[in-house]
Amino acid sequence: MxxxxxxxxxxxxxxxxxxxxxxxxxxxxxxxxxxxxxxxxxxxxxxxxxxxxxxxxxxxxxxxxxxxxxxxxxxxxxxxPGDDATRRAPVWQSVAVGGLVTALVVLLAWAFLEVQGGRANEPLANIVQATLHESGVSNPVTAVLLNFRAYDTLLELTVLLAALLGVMSLGPQRSPMRAAEPMAAGLIGWLIPLLILAGGYLLWVGAHAPGGAFQAGALLAAAAVLAHLGGRREFQLPGHTRLRLLAVAGCAVFTLVGVSTLLGSGVLLQLPSDWAGGLILLIELFATASIATALFLVYLGGHPPSWNSREVHPDA
Amino acid sequence: MLDVISLLLIFSGLAFYLAGTIGVLRMPDTLCRLHAVTKADNLGLGLLASGVLLQLSDPLQMLKLLLIWVLVLAASATGGQLIARHTLDQKPNGDPPEDAR
Structure with missing residues (x-):
């Protein structure tokens, strides 16, 4: 039933x-x-x-x-105005996209069957469970993301940084909305600390339950977006240098950890199991800051108005 | 007895959701629709949560359920305010707020 x-x-x-x-x-x-x-x-x-x-x-x-x-x-x-006009794609484009999507679906289906029914190799989940105690965390997802396949996560952070650099070079950011009315301002003032608290919780809990840097970063960025929507001008972005440092901190710390393990054990990002928990927390802490910075700046759609004082931008 | 109260609460919660949904579909403009949908969010979810609450035995779970309701209240109230503000800003002939941009 x-x-x-x-x-x-x-x-x-x-x-x-x-x-x-x-x-x-x-x-x-x-x-x-x-x-x-x-x-x-x-x-x-x-x-x-x-x-x-x-x-x-x-x-x-x-x-x-x-x-x-x-x-x-x-x-x-x-x-x-006018951007909304629907443009029909030429037939060859539709066919090409359709073909690529079909190929991707076939590939994914094959991978799924290989993992599910193949049984030629031991399922990955078992291997993860068997070596979980060496990873420094008890949440298998975090173990995979930050330890066993840390390489992928480092590349993800790099992609995010590259996207951020692209957005920053587009022009000045959106201006904040006008200040909210007392009611909305009060609610926003209530919600922002809650979002920050929840972000910190997700970051910490990622070690043994669902959570982690990406979720925590997204919540922090959401708090910043909310402040922006409510026109809270006291929530200013940090100055140039600190903002740049925040944006690259995740990648930088991750790479530093990787290089030091390379020097220590000869393998890139091979975390020693005694220190793994602390190192993962360190990486996730800085990754959270970078992810939140990147997501919020991408939402702002450009660099802060004070980014380059020599450059003259029309006020957006 | 508890089950009956539980069912009553859940069904009255669902009724609010139904009314809210019909309101979103039938009301003439954004502000009216907003008015309809916030009732579903606030009262509907509140009744639903209290109905489910009676079925739980673990106080921690009860607390979590209440917390979810309060958080949804805060989020939907804020979202509602922001949507209403945006609508008022966009309205050409409506009554604009005093400190419009």
């Missing part, structure tokens, strides 16, 4: 995801598409939760739906 009810819930979720995805692609206007995409992200987060992957569910809700949604809405606000 219980399993049956859950099956219906899953079915509804799958259908909802498909309908929302198709709706987002074929929406009347960009505005509708963005809103449908945000709702799609929330349903995907629910689906991850149902698949017992709370780490991914948190990341999807915070980054995929929350911050990406804020980014898209902000981009929508900035567009010039």
């Amino acid at each position: 219980k399993a049956g009810a859950l099956l219906y819930l899953d079915l509804i979720m799958v259908i909802l995801m498909l309908v929302l995805a198709i709706g987002a692609l074929h929406a009347r206007s960009l505005r509708h598409a963005v809103i449908l995409f945000i709702v799609f992200g929330l349903v995907v987060a629910l689906a991850w939760a149902r698949l017992r992957a709370p780490d991914i569910a948190l990341a999807e809700a915070a980054i995929g739906s929350g911050l990406a949604g804020a980014l898209l809405l902000a981009a929508l606000r900035d567009r010039r």
Whole structure:
């Protein structure tokens, strides 16, 4: 009975995801598409939760739906009139994209079957569980992300930094909204400390339960976005030097740890198991700061107005 | 007895959600729709949470459920204010707020 009810819930979720995805692609206007995409992200987060992957569910809700949604809405606000005109792609483009997507689906299906049914190799999950005690943390997801496959996470942080550099060179940031009315200002003032607290909790709890640097960073960035929306001018970005340091801190500390393990044991990012817990916390701490900085600056859509005093920008 | 109260609370919560959804679909403008949907968020979720609360035995879980409700209240109130502000700013002939940009 219980399993049956859950099956219906899953079915509804799958259908909802498909309908929302198709709706987002074929929406009347960009505005509708963005809103449908945000709702799609929330349903995907629910689906991850149902698949017992709370780490991914948190990341999807915070980054995929929350911050990406804020980014898209902000981009929508900035567009010039006429940008909304729907442009039909040429046929060869549609065919090319369709072909690539089909190839990707086939590849993913093959990988899935290989992992699920192949059984030629030992499933990766077992290997992770067997070596978990050496990783310094008790949450298998964090163990994989920050220890066994730390390389991937370092590259992810680098990609984020590269994206940030691209956005920073676009021009000056969006100006903050006008100051909020007392009611909204009070609510925002109430919510921001809660978001910071929740971010710190997620960072700390990542060692033994779902959480970690990306989720924590997204929450901190959300607090900054909220301050920006409420026109809280006392929440200023730090000055040039400190902002630059914050943006590269995650990558820098991660690389430093990697290089020191290279010097110590001869293998890049091979964390010694005695120190692994502390090192992971150190990396995650700085990664959280960098991720929050990057996500917020990407939301602002440019560099701070004071970034380069010699350059003259028209006030946005 | 507890189950009956629980069911009553949950169904009245669902009724608020239904009313809120109908409101979002049928109300004429953004502010009215906002008014409808915040009722679903606040009262609907509150009733739903209290209904589920009666089924729990662990006080920690109860506390978590209450916390979720309070957090959703704070988030939806803030979101509602921000959406309303944006709507008022955009309205060409509506009554603009005193300190508009």
